[in-house]
Amino acid sequence: MPILDMNTFNALKDSVGSDFVGELMNTFFEDANTQMLEMSSALASKDAETFRRAAHSLKSNAATFGATDLAALARELEILGRDNNLEVGSRLEVIKEAFEQVKIQLNELR
Amino acid sequence: MQNSASELARLLVVDDNKVNRMALSRSLELQGHVVETAENGQEGLEKFRSGVYDLMLLDIEMPVMNGFEVLEACLKDFDLRQTPIIMTSAMEELDAVVKCVELGAEDYLTKPVNPILLRARVNASLEKKRLRDEQRKLFRTFATKEVAEELLRTGFSLGGQIVTASVLIADIRSFTSIAESQDPSDSIELLNQYFSMMFDAVSQNGGIINQIVGDGILAVFGTPIYYEDHRERAVKAGLQMLEQLKVFNQNQLAQNKTAIRIGIGVTSGKMVAGYTGTHNRAIYTCIGDTVNLADRIEEYTKEALRPLLIDEYTREGLSAAYKVEDLGKIVFKGKNQAVSVFAVT
Numbered sequence: 001m002p003i004l005d006m007n008t009f010n011a012l013k014d015s016v017g018s019d020f021v022g023e024l025m026n027t028f029f030e031d032a033n034t035q036m037l038e039m040s041s042a043l044a045s046k047d048a049e050t051f052r053r054a055a056h057s058l059k060s061n062a063a064t065f066g067a068t069d070l071a072a073l074a075r076e077l078e079i080l081g082r083d084n085n086l087e088v089g090s091r092l093e094v095i096k097e098a099f100e101q102v103k104i105q106l107n108e109l110r
Numbered sequence: 111m112q113n114s115a116s117e118l119a120r121l122l123v124v125d126d127n128k129v130n131r132m133a134l135s136r137s138l139e140l141q142g143h144v145v146e147t148a149e150n151g152q153e154g155l156e157k158f159r160s161g162v163y164d165l166m167l168l169d170i171e172m173p174v175m176n177g178f179e180v181l182e183a184c185l186k187d188f189d190l191r192q193t194p195i196i197m198t199s200a201m202e203e204l205d206a207v208v209k210c211v212e213l214g215a216e217d218y219l220t221k222p223v224n225p226i227l228l229r230a231r232v233n234a235s236l237e238k239k240r241l242r243d244e245q246r247k248l249f250r251t252f253a254t255k256e257v258a259e260e261l262l263r264t265g266f267s268l269g270g271q272i273v274t275a276s277v278l279i280a281d282i283r284s285f286t287s288i289a290e291s292q293d294p295s296d297s298i299e300l301l302n303q304y305f306s307m308m309f310d311a312v313s314q315n316g317g318i319i320n321q322i323v324g325d326g327i328l329a330v331f332g333t334p335i336y337y338e339d340h341r342e343r344a345v346k347a348g349l350q351m352l353e354q355l356k357v358f359n360q361n362q363l364a365q366n367k368t369a370i371r372i373g374i375g376v377t378s379g380k381m382v383a384g385y386t387g388t389h390n391r392a393i394y395t396c397i398g399d400t401v402n403l404a405d406r407i408e409e410y411t412k413e414a415l416r417p418l419l420i421d422e423y424t425r426e427g428l429s430a431a432y433k434v435e436d437l438g439k440i441v442f443k444g445k446n447q448a449v450s451v452f453a454v455t
Contacts, residue, residue: 008222011224011225011226012133012222012225014225015133015136015137015140015225015228016132016133016136016137016140017136017140020132020136023132024129024132024133024136027128027129027132028129031127031128031129053173056171056200057126057127059200060127060129060130060200060221060222061127061129061130063200063221063222064129064130064133064221064222066222075202
């Protein structure tokens with residue numbers, strides 16, 4: 001699976017303008033960091049609902065940029081949270097790594 | 111008013127996700143709309159209540175108050191219900207979206223929102239709203255606000271039902287010769303003044319104007335909103351018309367202008383009432399013998415030399431305060447049985 005689906009990314013860029021897409025990326029990156037921190041702390045405090053919400057938002061944003069792989073990983077976490085199953089294994093590390101890859105690719109498209 | 115849906119509209123984007131809010135509002139702004147945002151359902155609902163928006167894009171999954179709750183609150187509110195709501199949701203929330211559309215949401219979009227679909231759905235919803243607004247405006251010119259709202263509330267289901275109601279038909283005597291003898295713009299002005307007097311008399315008594323043909327008016331009382339005293343209301347409207355016309359004619363004569371005379375026929379009974387036409391262009395119509403008889407009785411005012419004639423069933427519905435004269439039984443053209451006709455004096 002490609003890190004970025006260029007059709008989705010280009011559609012987004014066309015719809016908001018190429019200048020604004022950079023601003024949107026910044027917000028995505030900031031919020032993704034917050035969301036991953038929220039997931040870690042929610043995991044520690046066994047707060048499945050907060051965990052699910054953070055995963056849901058990350059999934060939504062990843063999908064907006066065409067980061068299909070990242071979105072799929074976040075979706076898995078969202079489902080675990082929804083099912084009140086916080087045995088996520090190494091998934092948080094995996095998603096952080098996936099996010100870094102997306103970030104690199106997106107920055108190249110600025 | 112907008113001539114086309116793609117023209118400037120005021121939109122509200124409600125989403126707890128900042129990226130979604132930014133992307134949606136930017137995209138809509140580039141399409142020429144004015145966009146405001148809210149970060150959760152409650153804030154969205156408060157803003158939406160201000161009533162300045164043409165459309166709301168509403169996320170489903172949100173803290174404080176979710177989109178579903180916002181939608182329900184809007185649909186309960188008569189004024190808010192007039193503004194279209196498009197639900198935005200993740201693909202996996204399709205069940206919830208279906209529920210929203212069934213409840214009364216105008217449409218939905220799945221996220222990430224495709225810009226072409228966004229444009230198409232927003233414009234289609236705005237266009238529908240524009241048509242509904244026009245329809246409401248049209249209704250208001252033909253009926254009181256209450257009746258217009260009742261018509262809108264009950265919807266535009268085509269197809270009729272049998273109702274008991276009263277029909278009033280009013281016609282100007284020899285308007286054609288009046289029209290031929292004066293300037294066309296004077297005739298139109300005369301008609302407009304006349305109609306506004308007639309409309310007032312109808313709506314003040316709870317009736318609606320059903321049809322205008324030339325200088326003739328067909329008004330109904332007791333449908334679509336039922337009134338127990340529909341017969342008295344129709345007669346009262348007729349008397350009011352004559353009263354106002356008297357004042358109008360005095361003014362006309364004082365200005366050396368034409369005075370007009372009218373004939374009014376009122377009948378009551380069963381008729382088929384409902385919307386006829388297509389969903390895009392429908393009118394509320396009443397048909398049946400009762401309506402035909404009103405037409406005959408109105409015609410008969412010329413012979414009877416009385417301006418306001420009614421049938422027997424209408425007379426039975428009048429209180430003792432009304433003075434009525436029995437003109438006997440008349441056989442009208444196309445009718446087998448003689449009908450009792452009464453003049454209201």
